Amino acid sequence: MTTTESRLPNPAVLVPELKDIGGALYKATGNATIPQTTISLLQLRAGQLAGSTYLTVLHTGNLRKAGATEESITAVASWRDAPYFTDAERVALELVEAVLTPNPSGERVPDDLYARASEQYDDKALATLIMAIGQVCFFLPLALIGKPLPGLSPAEQWRP
Numbered sequence: 647m648t649t650t651e652s653r654l655p656n657p658a659v660l661v662p663e664l665k666d667i668g669g670a671l672y673k674a675t676g677n678a679t680i681p682q683t684t685i686s687l688l689q690l691r692a693g694q695l696a697g698s699t700y701l702t703v704l705h706t707g708n709l710r711k712a713g714a715t716e717e718s719i720t721a722v723a724s725w726r727d728a729p730y731f732t733d734a735e736r737v738a739l740e741l742v743e744a745v746l747t748p749n750p751s752g753e754r755v756p757d758d759l760y761a762r763a764s765e766q767y768d769d770k771a772l773a774t775l776i777m778a779i780g781q782v783c784f785f786l787p788l789a790l791i792g793k794p795l796p797g798l799s800p801a802e803q804w805r806p
Contacts, residue, residue, distance in 0.1 A: 654792030671781040679771040680778070682734050683712045688742040688775070689782040690722050698789040700710070703796040734766040740778050751773045752773055 658664045675685055686708040693701025709719050719726035723738045741763060744754045763772055788794070795803050 650795075652792055653793040654788070656800070657687060657788055657792060658800070667784070670715065671784060675778045675781055677770075677774055679774045680738075680767065683709060683714055684738050684775075685778040686712060686714070687722060687731075687735055688738045688778060690719070690741050691725070691727065691742050692746060692782040693789070694723055695743065695788060698786065699785070699796045700789045700794045714766070737763045737766050740774055741775065745779055745783075778795055
């Protein structure tokens, strides 16, 4: 069965504060301390981990617009052995996986991972990276529960 609309009506109409929150998150992550491609890579990985077609299509499109190669976009799912990522991108992908997946043998973000992240990013960039993970995690319930249509922007699928 093909769906032609999101399960949830426009959440920005239902909760008007969403526009302000989304705008603030976008501004916080767009402070130019880390490349937009890195943000989109980790947000694509978050969408993959959560099983959200909407988020994977959205962030794949963002990566294409930013000029990422098809090889690097495709390899996000198998990033650990893929040759397409910088050390900084790898640690960003590892951080988002650590945050979103349980670690049965200890804490999700151990000291050694934090230390490796600190080698790649200064404090402001690392805080920005953390906000980028938070940004995708904020919208994740809307993507999974509201189930917006993949490939359509919010403006295209939700009427005001």
